[in-house]
Amino acid sequence: MSVPQPPRVAEVRFDDWLLLFWKAVAPLDSPVFVTPTLGVATATTINKVTITAPASGSTLTIADGKTLTVSNTVTVTAMDGATLTVGGGGAGTTYTPSLTNVTNVNSSSSATCHYIRLGNQVMVSGLITVDPTAGAPTLTEIDVSLPIASNLAALADLVGTGNREATSGWEQVQIVGDTTNDRARLVFLATDTNLQKLAFNFMYTII
Numbered sequence: 058m059s060v061p062q063p064p065r066v067a068e069v070r071f072d073d074w075l076l077l078f079w080k081a082v083a084p085l086d087s088p089v090f091v092t093p094t095l096g097v098a099t100a101t102t103i104n105k106v107t108i109t110a111p112a113s114g115s116t117l118t119i120a121d122g123k124t125l126t127v128s129n130t131v132t133v134t135a136m137d138g139a140t141l142t143v144g145g146g147g148a149g150t151t152y153t154p155s156l157t158n159v160t161n162v163n164s165s166s167s168a169t170c171h172y173i174r175l176g177n178q179v180m181v182s183g184l185i186t187v188d189p190t191a192g193a194p195t196l197t198e199i200d201v202s203l204p205i206a207s208n209l210a211a212l213a214d215l216v217g218t219g220n221r222e223a224t225s226g227w228e229q230v231q232i233v234g235d236t237t238n239d240r241a242r243l244v245f246l247a248t249d250t251n252l253q254k255l256a257f258n259f260m261y262t263i264i
Contacts, residue, residue, distance in 0.1 A: 134176075149173030152204040156185060157240070159198040161247060163188045172204040177263040179205055181241075187221065187255050189247035197247040200240045201257070208264045209234040215241055217259025224249050232259045 101108050119125050149172060156165045170183030181204060189197050209215055215234030220227045230245040241259050 155202040157200040161190045161195045161197040162199050163190045165199055180260045182258045185255050188252040189250050192247050192249040194246035194248045198244045200242050202240050209236045209239050215261035219257030221255040222253040
């Protein structure tokens with residue numbers, strides 16, 4: 058009489074078991090994760106793009122619906138908190154400066170002024186209206202605020218020139234830095250008290 062044999066347990070290779078496990082936990086060929094929690098991600102390369110991890114943390118923000126395309130190698134260096142506006146072949150923008158009537162100025166106003174930043178250098182141009190209190194001639198000073206703040210340490214950190222339209226012709230305007238208030242000093246000899254335009258240009262270093 059033959060003795061019945063116990064049923065044999067099917068042999069499962071490790072790679073077959075791994076495949077069965079993967080199909081169980083990821084049944085989709087292209088799974089879609091909705092708002093997943095990634096925890097601390099340590100990947101430094103995604104789709105052949107190498108990412109240099111910052112020491113503590115950084116933020117890259119691209120506005121909704123916008124595209125960032127970089128076609129050449131470039132390094133952007135700027136002061137912390139600065140805003141760079143690019144367009145029309147250059148980088149620059151406009152501002153309306155605050156005016157301070159320092160000496161012999163009855164009233165003043167400013168039109169929209171222009172400036173452009175190149176590295177730590179800023180070039181400014183504009184037109185203001187000045188009404189001197191006295192003429193004959195009289196030393197006159199009006200100060201103009203800066204579009205980008207700078208801690209001016211010397212007069213030569215900001216220099217420029219300007220001209221004021223007067224009844225006797227154009228009056229030359231000297232422009233230097235105000236190291237106390239960090240603004241541009243526009244100084245000239247007023248020969249009359251007429252309300253006239255003053256055009257100016259100056260350049261300064263961001264410190």
